[in-house]
Amino acid sequence: MSSENKKKEGIVPEPSLRRMPCYLAYLKLAKRRNQEYVSSTHIARDMGVDPTQVTKDLSYTSIVGKTRVGYEVNTLIDVLEDFLGFRKLDKAYLFGAGSLGNALLHDHGLDQYGLKIVAAFDIDPKVVGRTIEGVPILHVSEFEKMKDKNVEVGILTVPAEFAQDVAQQMARGGIKGIWNFTPIRIRLAEDCVVQDTSLYAHLAVMFNRMSNIKK
Amino acid sequence: MSSENKKKEGIVPEPSLRRMPCYLAYLKLAKRRNQEYVSSTHIARDMGVDPTQVTKDLSYTSIVGKTRVGYEVNTLIDVLEDFLGFRKLDKAYLFGAGSLGNALLHDHGLDQYGLKIVAAFDIDPKVVGRTIEGVPILHVSEFEKMKDKNVEVGILTVPAEFAQDVAQQMARGGIKGIWNFTPIRIRLAEDCVVQDTSLYAHLAVMFNRMSNIKK
DNA sequence: TTTTATTAAGGATTATTTTCTTTAATGGAA
DNA sequence: TTCCATTAAAGAAAATAATCCTTAATAAAA
Ligand SMILES: NC(=O)c1ccc[n+]([C@@H]2O[C@H](COP(=O)([O-])OP(=O)(O)OC[C@H]3O[C@@H](n4cnc5c(N)ncnc54)[C@H](O)[C@@H]3O)[C@@H](O)[C@H]2O)c1
Ligand SMILES: NC(=O)c1ccc[n+]([C@@H]2O[C@H](COP(=O)([O-])OP(=O)(O)OC[C@H]3O[C@@H](n4cnc5c(N)ncnc54)[C@H](O)[C@@H]3O)[C@@H](O)[C@H]2O)c1
Numbered sequence: 001m002s003s004e005n006k007k008k009e010g011i012v013p014e015p016s017l018r019r020m021p022c023y024l025a026y027l028k029l030a031k032r033r034n035q036e037y038v039s040s041t042h043i044a045r046d047m048g049v050d051p052t053q054v055t056k057d058l059s060y061t062s063i064v065g066k067t068r069v070g071y072e073v074n075t076l077i078d079v080l081e082d083f084l085g086f087r088k089l090d091k092a093y094l095f096g097a098g099s100l101g102n103a104l105l106h107d108h109g110l111d112q113y114g115l116k117i118v119a120a121f122d123i124d125p126k127v128v129g130r131t132i133e134g135v136p137i138l139h140v141s142e143f144e145k146m147k148d149k150n151v152e153v154g155i156l157t158v159p160a161e162f163a164q165d166v167a168q169q170m171a172r173g174g175i176k177g178i179w180n181f182t183p184i185r186i187r188l189a190e191d192c193v194v195q196d197t198s199l200y201a202h203l204a205v206m207f208n209r210m211s212n213i214k215k
Numbered sequence: 216m217s218s219e220n221k222k223k224e225g226i227v228p229e230p231s232l233r234r235m236p237c238y239l240a241y242l243k244l245a246k247r248r249n250q251e252y253v254s255s256t257h258i259a260r261d262m263g264v265d266p267t268q269v270t271k272d273l274s275y276t277s278i279v280g281k282t283r284v285g286y287e288v289n290t291l292i293d294v295l296e297d298f299l300g301f302r303k304l305d306k307a308y309l310f311g312a313g314s315l316g317n318a319l320l321h322d323h324g325l326d327q328y329g330l331k332i333v334a335a336f337d338i339d340p341k342v343v344g345r346t347i348e349g350v351p352i353l354h355v356s357e358f359e360k361m362k363d364k365n366v367e368v369g370i371l372t373v374p375a376e377f378a379q380d381v382a383q384q385m386a387r388g389g390i391k392g393i394w395n396f397t398p399i400r401i402r403l404a405e406d407c408v409v410q411d412t413s414l415y416a417h418l419a420v421m422f423n424r425m426s427n428i429k430k
Numbered sequence: 431t432t433t434t435a436t437t438a439a440g441g442a443t444t445a446t447t448t449t450c451t452t453t454a455a456t457g458g459a460a
Numbered sequence: 461t462t463c464c465a466t467t468a469a470a471g472a473a474a475a476t477a478a479t480c481c482t483t484a485a486t487a488a489a490a
Contacts, residue, residue, distance in 0.1 A: 010427070011427065012423060013477070014420055015476095015478090016477095017420045018419070021398050021419050022398050022413065025397070025398035026399070029399075032376070039436080040438070041436075041437070047400040049400070052479065052481095055437095055438060055439065056439090058438095059438090065437075065439085066485095067485045067486055068486045069486085070436095071438095084419040084422060085418075085422030090422070099321070099322045099323045102322075103318035103321050104318065106314070107314045107315055108314045109314045110418075113415050153425075160240050160243070161247070177422075177425040179421055182240070183239070183240035184241070184244075185237055185241075185263055187263050193421055195418075195420055198237065199412065200236040200301075201233040201234075201235075201236050202412045203299075203301075203328055203330060204235060204236050204299040204300065204301075205229055205233060205410055206368075206408055207299060207301075207329065207392075208232055208299070209408040209410070210367070210368075213391070213408060254466080256466075256467070265449060267448085267451095267468095267469090268447095268449080270467095270469065270470095271447095271469090271470095274468090280467075280468050280469080281467080282454080282455040282456055282457085282467050282469090283456045283466050284467075284468095285466095285467070286468095431490100432490080433490070434487105434488085434489075434490085435487090435488085438484090438485085439484090440482085440484105441483100442481070443478100444477100444479070445476100445478070446475100446476080446477070446478085447474100447477085448474080448475070448476080449472100449474070450471105451470105451472070452469105452470085452472090453468100454467100455466100455469105456465100456467085457464105457465095457466090457467100458463105458466100459465095460462080
């Protein structure tokens with residue numbers, strides 16, 4: 001009888017999820033300052049957000065705060081990292097070892113946040129066969145043969161015109177989550193999550209806000 | 216009498232701004248297929264969004280659609296690129312030439328979307344003085360002396376603990392828009408825009424949605 | 431011990447964003 | 461020509477998210 005509700009219940013709003021890594025970063029700085037407890041009031045003041053928004057966001061996790069004291073910093077860090085999936089390391093394939101793909105391959109920061117690129121795929125003979133930062137670049141045709149059940153995340157950095165096709169290929173190959181850096185909206189079956197991260201979109205917002213200020 | 220309203224009026228909602236680069240990408244593909252006109256109905260169907268959302272979003276620009284026909288593809292591309300600020304090239308400084316900063320320096324895609332990194336700043340003697348992809352890496356102390364009025368955009372890729380300080384330095388040096396890749400919420404005066412782009416936030420959302428599907 | 435100030439948490443209210451509905455226009459078919 | 465199907469655009473309604481308000485708890489001060 002609650003199966004229709006089940007869909008909604010347990011669903012965390014995207015705005016809240018997006019703020020959580022910010023709280024995490026703030027807490028890590030607080031830990032360095034040897035703070036044992038930190039209250040939503042202080043988090044909110046320091047971060048320039050609303051205090052009740054902080055408690056609401058954190059209430060989606062299992063953390064319980066102490067009245068008049070706040071949240072235990074160490075516990076909250078653990079809870080958040082766990083909740084956000086930053087603790088376990090997900091293996092990922094990268095599709096499209098071009099300019100942006102190369103940039104991501106050169107970046108070591110992601111390892112600390114639960115993501116490890118184990119192989120890259122491309123079609124350009126000039127890059128296929130090479131190795132970047134220890135990650136082999138294979139031809140996309142190799143992907144079909146691999147079917148590694150341990151790799152569920154795919155990073156999509158191919159040119160826009162191939163985005164939809166490659167995404168479908170990824171889904172067929174068992175990829176369950178696509179981190180999509182192209183500005184294309186991917187249409188796929190329900191069992192594959194597509195997370196859009198358009199850098200251009202952020203640039204567009206920044207340019208617009210800048211021109212607003214100049215009146 | 217309308218000065219209180221002036222603040223609101225002309226303000227484009229962030230969700231709309233974020234969708235616009237997607238429309239642009241879609242239109243460029245349509246142009247390649249030699250489509251002269253494209254309607255909101257078709258854009259919406261292909262992209263998996265609501266048709267009225269498309270018209271609402273596009274109504275923030277100067278474009279006017281033709282009843283029963285749609286929008287002229289070429290005009291809409293021009294209008295959108297102009298509206299989003301992708302036409303004129305903004306010069307940018309990069310602060311923090313570490314793993315992510317290097318990645319951005321190696322990436323040539325941004326040039327096409329209105330952003331050109333002309334110099335990078337760091338404090339690490341191991342990188343200061345070097346050149347990456349033609350971009351010189353200078354010591355941050357050099358920034359103070361430069362005061363180049365033509366550079367209004369700053370890219371922030373320093374470790375979290377220095378983010379606030381470096382951001383303040385940037386604002387003092389005349390930077391009007393900070394593209395913030397750190398997970399820290401920057402607190403600054405009103406005349407400097409801060410655009411947060413936390414890759415971790417997107418990862419967090421993707422991991423969460425993936426675990427939801429697994430039930 | 432009593433009071434005070436601060437807090438988490440839950441519910442109510444307000445603001446924002448999305449979706450639905452209606453209207454008027456118009457190219458193309460009959 | 462007349463009708464029909466499709467569209468942009470504007471306004472209404474619904475859904476979602478942010479903010480405000482209240483309550484109960486409790487450390488610290490008096
Ligand atoms: N470069 C950026 O700054 C940037 C920023 C945001 C988004 N993007 C988007 O990311 C995507 C890639 O951008 P880029 O600048 O790296 O382009 P790019 O042309 O440098 O790289 C694309 C790579 O994908 C490969 N490729 C093409 N078809 C393929 C296929 N079927 N399977 C696997 N690989 C294939 C190409 O050989 C090439 O190496 C584009 O959609 C772009 O819009 C780029
Ligand atoms: N690497 C990633 O994948 C990634 C993704 C998202 C966000 N981030 C964020 O981006 C930031 C940088 O990450 P990273 O992995 O590149 O770290 P990093 O340590 O590799 O690079 C940081 C660089 O900043 C320099 N620096 C330090 N203090 C400075 C100062 N005062 N002025 C100028 N430069 C200074 C350091 O010398 C170093 O070169 C962090 O805040 C991180 O959270 C990183």
